[in-house]
């Protein structure tokens with residue numbers, strides 16, 4: 423990967439050509455137009471199995487307010503059995519189409535063992551494996567985007583657990599977690615929420631699966647095989663992941679209530695210092711375009 427952190431003021435874009443230091447004018451396939459009011463700050467050249475890509479980081483100097491906390495609240499629980507569950511009772515299955523691609527990958531990797539080191543056939547097979555890896559990651563990303571958009575339909579606020587997926591992945595659940603790409607999904611979800619005007623916030627992750635969302639009673643640890651939340655105290659019964667998502671939603675909503683109160687009695691001025699309506703000075707946006715030829 424090559425990064426050009428500062429492209430400077432000189433003209434470096436014309437039509438479908440980009441001028442890069444040391445490389446000169448290059449032709450590329452523009453995947454989308456640069457929107458009005460944006461300037462290009464940075465260019466990154468990334469080599470993928472399917473070719474060379476140039477990613478442009480854009481910036482604009484206007485205030486873009488973050489979505490306000492209002493509307494229907496939804497909590498989201500990510501898991502290993504179901505990919506995700508919402509506090510409204512929606513269960514999202516793990517995508518099946520990745521299974522067949524993974525099977526194909528394993529087959530190719532097995533075949534690689536029988537190929538002689540340094541041989542042309544081995545080289546060809548390696549290229550094929552790299553392309554398949556790329557296809558799997560593209561397919562997964564596409565699914566993440568579609569799911570994020572679906573989750574944003576008809577809601578006003580989205581709450582997720584504040585989990586560091588990098589440390590989570592190191593545990594015994596490692597392989598599955600990495601495979602599901604939870605970290606990437608949360609980043610995509612955050613971005614889609616912002617784009618769709620849905621308020622997004624992370625909440626404390628502790629004991630979300632051990633508390634009753636209806637009466638707040640600590641119900642004790644559930645085993646992985648226990649698929650149902652059933653409260654001995656109030657009798658509330660639902661899917662365990664839905665219960666966890668409802669706890670996450672409740673935490674998000676009550677955290678909002680607290681910061682509204684804090685602000686109200688803070689300096690007495692309504693609207694000032696409100697932590698819920700943050701605004702960002704600049705906004706970054708990434709565009710990706712494929713380089714056609716490197717001359």
Ligand SMILES: [Zn+2]
Nearest residue numbers: 634637653656
């Ligand atoms: Zn209960």
